[in-house]
Amino acid sequence: MATSASSEPEALIQAEGLNKLFGELVAVDAVDFEVRKGEAFGFLGPNGAGKTSTMRMIGCTSPPSGGTLRVIGMDPVSQASEIKARIGVVPQMDNLDIELTVRENLEMYARYFDIPRDVANPRIDELIDFVQLQEKVDSKVEPLSGGMKRRLTIARALINDPDLLLLDEPTTGLDPQARHLVWDRLYRLKQRGVTLVITTHYMDEAEQLCDRLVVMDKAKIVTEGSPPDLIARYSTREVLELRLSDDAREKLATSADDLADRVEWLPDRVLLYTETGDATLAAIHESGIQTYSALVRRATLEDVFLTITGRSLIE
Amino acid sequence: MAIAERTKAYPRPSLHRASQLVYRNALAYKHYWIAFISGFFEPVFYLVAVGFGVGQFVGGVPFGGGQLDYASFLAPGMLAASTLNGALFDGFFSPFFKLNWMRTYDGIITTPVNISDIAVGEVAWALIRGTIYGAGFLIVMLVFGLIHSPWALLALPAVMLSSGALSAGAMILTGITKQISSLEKVMTLVVFPLFLFSGTFFPVSLYPGYLRPIVQATPLYHSASLLRALTTGAVGWATLWHVVYLVVMFVLASALAIRLMRRRLIS
Known part of the structure; x- marks a missing residue:
């Protein structure tokens, strides 16, 4: 393949024959996919299909067992820090820092990303507005509702102004109002050109947000296409x-x-x-x-x- | 396989990234400042109750060929024990909850901060906190007239070394424990015996010959002996051996702790 050394490839993520094994268990079985710049790409599938394992490999917190994976043109094993500097991660389970306040959570992540304070401070204000947590800035994280925690997690994932945002089941467990608010924010990010990769088992979520998606089942990709495409093909x-x-x-x-x-x-x-x-x-x-x-x-x-x-x- | 080889080349810790963890802990303690201050009093209470209280009935302790008053004997032991307590709290309890309950580290490793940075940062924080308490306690010792030698100027660096070595050791526990019940086991079976029997409350010479080598193998024994040598002035070549022990422990325990933490967080 003639991948040039240019820093901005059209495909932000390329996977070929990507594998993930946990001992005997095959969590991801030789999957191929490509995520293009600016699109919203979905991994759809039942629990245990291998979506989260794939996401963690893209996010450089789980080394692939085999195959090739390039993220923003880089190798997630040897260039993990460089890749992580340019992506945002919204994990399946909230892992906000509950010993800190809402604002401090964002301040700390700005520090982890080594963002200078004069850049970070206005960005934090903007993000707090974006996820509508103005009244909670000085609150601790614990008393926040599930929807608020999710929004704070999304704001946290945006602190480094990422090129690529990974969202692992972003609305699981939220009530309908909170889900719609999250969808609305994600839609706005897409409008701004942020590439989104979303895993979900909610079909309406995939239809709302994804330009293109793959369906995973039993560690494999079983089909791929845009939502209307897939409906035309399979229904x-x-x-x-x-x-x-x-x-x-x-x-x-x-x-x-x-x-x-x-x-x-x-x-x-x-x-x-x-x-x-x-x-x-x-x-x-x-x-x-x-x-x-x-x-x-x-x-x-x-x-x-x-x-x-x-x-x-x-x- | 290429991937397996590249995985072995783990990123080295950076002090700059590790310092963000120190900052994070300081920020968290802004909300719990009373807890922070209370850490200073624990060894002072022991010193007053046992050193001056019980000490009145004890008289002198055989030490370095002569006799030492009990409070002067006990104080450096309590100083060493306070570095153990601090190490345990900042190197084990707090990281245990961040790792297993709050999932704080799972979030942090999605940023350019690596697991080795986290481990180094937590140990650095433990070291800083231990040093602050140690400095306070050394002032208390000075006020009570329990410092007998200018060698005591080196007691603060010795406290830092002890805090570093013990908290790196505590991070190993973080890397191997998953159940909350393990915390209790560690307290009862490791920490308490160490605290009581490592030459902190009474000299090791009281043990029968076959027990002595066991006591002398424990880190708290070396920490207490080192600090006692410095505050009393009974410094000799043996003192250097304590330093070597703690330095080696610091290096080996840090390396092992990083390895164990990686195994827990990266799969």
């Missing part, structure tokens, strides 16, 4: 959800395959994947099948995800 445009009596279910079973591209029989519902839900529903009613309830909705990444990784619980 139909719309999904018709029906609740039926047992009789109606039996009747439908004989004709369902002609009515929809794909049919999924769940214990409580039947899902019909179709281009136009209303037309399919009309056809069903015409054939005399009674429905308790019918819902036509747009197909989502959740449909894609469940199609690929299956419905059974992954343990």
Whole structure:
């Protein structure tokens, strides 16, 4: 590969055949992906799929077991400090410094990044405004709500004005208001040209934020694309959800395959994947099948995800 | 494999980055300044209660071929013990919670600050705090007339050495303990016996011959003996041996502690 020595590669992250082993356990199995400058890139997958391990390798806190990985054109093992100086990390579990106040947390991280005080101070003020913690600057971290802690963690990750922001499940455990506030801030960062790498198992989060994503399952990347791409590839445009009596279910079973591209029989519902839900529903009613309830909705990444990784619980 | 080789080339600690940890601890103590001050009183209380209280019934202690009043014997022992307490707190308890409960270090290593910087910073902080307490205690000794030699000018550097060696040793405990119950075990099985039996309260010459080498192998014995030699003026070649012991312990324990901490934080 002709990677020139220029300092600003178009691909901020390049992984080829990247592996992570913990003893016998294969946490990440030969994955290839590329994150381009300025995009929001997602790792989607169930718990234990290898998302966090991948993130930690990118963040230089976990050495790869094999394959190649370049982050901002550098090697995460031998140039860890140089890479870390240019990325921000929002970890899955908050690790704010609870012995310090909100402002002191940011001051300390500015010091860890060796940012001169005259640069750091105005930036801290700006970040506190950005994450709306003006009234809490002198509060200790402990009494803050979960949403506030997350926002402070995001502000902390931005203290070095990073080129690349790594967010590991940024909204897990937050209430809807707090999630939307975090999404809004992340969207603004994207507008400013910050490259975002996000892991999540929330489909709506991936659809809201990611330009492109990979789906990980059992340590491997199973598919890749933009959210609309993936929906087009693995689902139909719309999904018709029906609740039926047992009789109606039996009747439908004989004709369902002609009515929809794909049919999924769940214990409580039947899902019909179709281009136009209303037309399919009309056809069903015409054939005399009674429905308790019918819902036509747009197909989502959740449909894609469940199609690929299956419905059974992954343990 | 190339990656495995490169992993071995760990970044060396930088004093500048380590100093940020010292600053962080000072910042945290701004909120707990009473706790900071209280650390000074502990050895003073022991000195007053045991040295002057119990000491009245003791009379002299055989020391360096002559007799030494008990308070003069005990005071450098308590000074050494205070460096052990400080080392334990700043090198073990506090890092234990930062590592296992508050996850402070997990956050810090996402910045250019490395694990070796963290370990060096924590030991440096312990050393600074131990030195401040040591200086205060030496003034108390001077006021009570427990300093008998100009060699005592070297007692403060000796306190620094002792704090450094013991806190590096304490960082090893941080690297190997995960359960909170370990803290209690360490206190009961390691710290308390060290505190009581390392020639702090009574001279090692009282032990039967077969026990003496065990006591003389402990770090607190060397720390107490070194400080006692300096404050009483009974300095000889043996004093140098205590210095060598503590220097070697400082170097080896620091290296081992960094290695163990890395194993805990990088996987």
